[in-house]
Amino acid sequence: MKLFEPLNVGGMLLPNRIMVPAMVTRLSGEDGFVNGDITDRYVRYAHGGAGLIVVEAMAVHKAKSGPLLRISDDQFIPGLAALARRIHDTSDSKIVPQIIHFMKVAKSGWRQTIDMLSIADIDRIVEEFGAAVARAREAQFDGAELHSAHAYTLASFLSRANPRKDMYGGDTLEGRLHLIERIFENIRKKVGEDFPVGVRFLADEFIKDGYTVSDAKLIGLRLAQLGAAYLSLSVGGKFEDAVHLPGQVPYPYTGYSGDRCMPGDWYPAMPHAHFSADIKSFIKAHGFDTPVATAGKISDPDDAERLVSTGAVDIIGIARGLLADPDWPHKVLQGKRERIVRCDYCNVCKHLDGTHTRVICALWPQGALQAPPDDRLAAAPYWDEVTGANLTVSVGDGKVALKWKKAAGAARYDVCRTDQLGNVQIVDAVKVTRWEDHNLLAGMPYRYQVRAYGSAGQGGVSSNAITVTLPLPEFAMRIQAPFADGHSR
């Protein structure tokens, strides 16, 4: 598979094209130092075989925030260096920190916007990013990534809603690009030409009057011209449409743009990959081979392979899917796809981030702070207590209700549904022994099967399969009768 071929990214050789995008863990203290929990989280990704690990956003400045890593002072370097060393000792994975500058927000709902920044403030941000990249290099990271996406400072400059009237905005695309250009210039002064610096930015802001892929292509081209090692695309996640709950600090993933940023179970697979492909194709047409990474609800190995083998993109970012199962890369490579713990896009992880709580996956065993041990190393046996016809189904009121027997040792169950076209979908993953399907069309056969996972996360055998068809309401049957041959008039 092309997905597992190495890739040269600005001089850093990724062992494969699978990336852990930056994900907040809320595992650090407010002091901003790397701790054991954080180290365990990233080492786990290295164990699982991801080619590029982007460490969660760490602040380049000292502004107060909740639990958040910091790279704003030399005192953070030893901890960061220890983390990078652990990854390098564990695997061939490359590791880069995502570095971030953010504006102030208050519980009142007030937030600082970029038009409040003086030129001296902007000069300071330029310096802070340069110093942070220099610290990343000193800590022996393989590169760094500028966080220029979502609701944060750099993205607010790139935004079509940039309100500044001066050379850092002024209602022109060039003005919006000015800050990140200066930051790249300063980074090159500070660390030279051979330290790879990628950029994460938005393919579409998904807000009213926000920019679309039309601008993102031009932004991507400029970043390529500036020597960005890679372009990593995200979407949405803005403050502009955030829902402010009284007494709480605004959280930029609570509005529609937050839906898009981390698309939930009601979204189709890969809803944004086509934007990344458009941007890749555009910069390529202008002579740049800069690798492009995409992310957003990619979970199927065949989808991932298709995206890289067709050249649509170069790197596959899997965030929630690798949180659920860091062994996704190894399991795919070893032909053990059926053992992957599949993310069901329930977004508990998103909710935990939003409440500044330590981010875990709801699919892990109760109480676990990290993904269960790598069963490839632990050689855990397949868990096989679930056998026979234990699944029963009842239908009515536009729903299918599933029930099954709890089996000893079962920690959770994937509910698999196969539609009339043969598409298999994990429609939910639950820890209880019942589930209802509210989102199906009457008159169509659906085949259900439940798959149990053991408490160590290892995959179990599947239950019996039951095919059910919700009856069409009587009047719909009568209406449908003239077309019962399956063809419209």
Place this chain on the structure above:
Amino acid sequence: MKLFEPLNVGGMLLPNRIMVPAMVTRLSGEDGFVNGDITDRYVRYAHGGAGLIVVEAMAVHKAKSGPLLRISDDQFIPGLAALARRIHDTSDSKIVPQIIHFMKVAKSGWRQTIDMLSIADIDRIVEEFGAAVARAREAQFDGAELHSAHAYTLASFLSRANPRKDMYGGDTLEGRLHLIERIFENIRKKVGEDFPVGVRFLADEFIKDGYTVSDAKLIGLRLAQLGAAYLSLSVGGKFEDAVHLPGQVPYPYTGYSGDRCMPGDWYPAMPHAHFSADIKSFIKAHGFDTPVATAGKISDPDDAERLVSTGAVDIIGIARGLLADPDWPHKVLQGKRERIVRCDYCNVCKHLDGTHTRVICALWPQGALQAPPDDRLAAAPYWDEVTGANLTVSVGDGKVALKWKKAAGAARYDVCRTDQLGNVQIVDAVKVTRWEDHNLLAGMPYRYQVRAYGSAGQGGVSSNAITVTLPLPEFAMRIQAPFADGHSR
């Protein structure tokens, strides 16, 4: 071109695959009767050669609203019949009314939601739709279209945000589909099987927690099963994210979902066509040939042809583009594409609708209530006063400023820009003789040319062309130097 091949839509034979989607005109009085201005608007589309004309939404009920057509009583039939007759006398175009039910809204921002409807209210809506379709048939329309899109009653039932707890919602897709099923049943009782009834619905709600194309596929399949003559896809346009201005009735196109519904000039071409193609492909895989119509910023004839010739969709809806130039179909068919008055997606039309003002196109001659006369019939000569090197350009501050001489008889000018890849774009259409480009990338050549149109709307010759490259800021040039061969590292 396949675009100009006839298409059988549930028994109505379209002369080609170009559709005028329903567009509010605000030309009617509050009495709801067809008047001369409205008739002129639709006859103009027929003159221009659109295959299917969907008349603006007309209410099936008596609820108060601004200027809006009505089909809620037999007294409206003669006026509607006269309109249908005029279209049929003018052309082979088919004409259907879009019929709508909407909920109450108040200037306070309050709006009635569907959970406030009693079962008796719902039964009444079912009857109102049935009676309205029967009136459409009596008025000799070729069919009818149910408005089940945007912020209106039927769409609110289909919505993933449907709040009802009973059989018309109940948190199931089947519940959400229940009302439209009953309406189809009643329509068949009232008008029989042979009167084509299409449905417009949303491919994606584009609101927080709204439905996506995943549900739209299932909705489309059910509508096909119910015998819908065609499926016409739109997106967004919801109340949920509308911006409420104090003292004004909420207008459902003021939020992000409104941006998506009528994508402005900062959107790429055809941002939603892929949804329609997904839905077409899904219902086809289930054995249904129901024609699918798409719409949303389609202006290029080659794009339109590609969509139908590849089978991605069957019908091309062009709303703002046909408002700007109803002769688009004839001009394409006759090989006179360069004479098309191209929509620049300035959305003045959208703004006029939002303020309940008569909807015109800013590209029409000043004061005109209708598109200029069909120059194919009027045989107006090409207007050729603009010649020679009249365009001048200056650059600076991240902008390119264009100026040109006003020529006698010129009513407006298209500003055309060609990028480095050879893509020609009409970046704006203006009535003044200057324009600034704020949205271009420094270091890239752009070729500008201005094309003048005469006061009768006829196309003129183009100005001289000027190619300019905005200089890269000095530091960006230095940064870029190592990659001056056009390739990244």
